Amino acid sequence: MSTQYSCDAIIIGGGPAGCAAAAVLAGHGLKALVLEREKFPRYHIGESLLPFNFYPLKRVGLLDKMRNSAFVHKHSVQFVSPSGKASQPFHFATRYSADVAQTWQVLRSEFDQMLMDNAREKGAEVREEITVSDLIQQAGRTLGVVAETKTGDRLEFRAPVTLDCSGREAVASVRNHWRVRDPQLNKVAVWTYYRGARRDPGLDAGATTVAYVPEKGWFWYIPQHEDMISVGVVAEGKYLTRDGVKDPQAIFHREVEQNAWIKEHLASGAPAAPYRITSEYSYRSRYGAADGLVLAGDAFGFLDPVFSSGVMFALKSGVLAGDAIAGAIKAADFSAAQFAAYTGTMREGMENMRKLVYAFYDQAFSFRALTNRYPEMAGEVTDCLSGDVNKDFSKLYAAVAEFASVPEPLPYGQPWLRAEAEPQPA
């Protein structure tokens, strides 16, 4: 095995978190090396952006490219009852300036390629088709990674800090046995793509629609460019597989019958892609950093698709982790404690969003009932659901608690502070 490269930071994974971090590190004049398993462009789910993606996209210098892209403009979100009755669409411009209020429905293969190209343009080195198979660790400190090329060469890369942005693969938390499933969020998602399905007129043509099916299940309906619609259903596994049906296509079409709006909107279109299924995706890493190691994006944790928060958390954490690593390099201190502020910000944001996700799935809760009783909370709800997650929402959650049980924060995601003194949990 030969040692290659010396760089300031190794980044595992070239998705949104990894490429945002690489661009930020390059902006600090530091040498980031991204190791990405796939050859881009590659397929990925996660297509609806939140307004507060604006800030990390601005920070990495991608706004102009986004504005010149073919991505559908998203100005609003609406909710639809099983009978097909749609709520008034909520327009982000009623609360935010125009540049924040208009966001995008992206095709991830194109969006992620833009982020990767941007990281390279800024000066990061990105290597594709190389899979990180292990971390090099000694006495709790991460020293680098072992990776394998497509042709089977095993290479070792070392750097003072490794940033894990490997998405749901979660290289660091899986290898260290840190992955902890969310105690209650345990959903299954089934989805496909339609060509030629109906779009609403005018400003709402690019709206995200959340359309309910029984037992707090829901469809997403996301208009994309080239006349495509991303459409999927999310619910408890036992609901979706009732009657013993396991085939994703059969599940999907059975649930289409459960929502009149979805049925009508899909009627003029035709399925244009395979049916996909995923489950068990809500988890957090027990630790968000350790000596020489930082986690970001889905590798840190993933909540639930319902509020389209994944890419926002990925980009935001990539930017924040990039800055935290630049600070560590300046201080020549790569101990876990150096990353405490970063993990604290991520935990706070994820916990705020998580409380609303729990409320959403609570049979006793509805946003309408909440804002009817507390009209002054409407702005707070909007902020959290738009991705402005690092705020004091204590008044909001006191109000939510009158309708739904609000979960205690998970103790996970903090730095592993006593790496040498404390054995790792099994």
Ligand SMILES: Cc1cc2nc3c(=O)[nH]c(=O)nc-3n(C[C@H](O)[C@H](O)[C@H](O)COP(=O)(O)OP(=O)(O)OC[C@H]3O[C@@H](n4cnc5c(N)ncnc54)[C@H](O)[C@@H]3O)c2cc1C
């Ligand atoms: C059903 C569903 C619907 C969703 N809908 C939305 C939505 O509408 N909006 C939204 O914002 N989010 C959504 N998400 C979440 C979103 O997909 C993720 O949160 C987001 O992609 C996370 O970005 P990331 O950079 O952390 O990871 P990823 O985008 O997964 O990127 C990780 C990269 O790491 C690479 N990699 C993995 N393992 C290795 C390895 N060992 N070595 C090298 N490279 C490796 C992968 O190839 C990949 O390119 C959804 C998720 C699900 C499950």
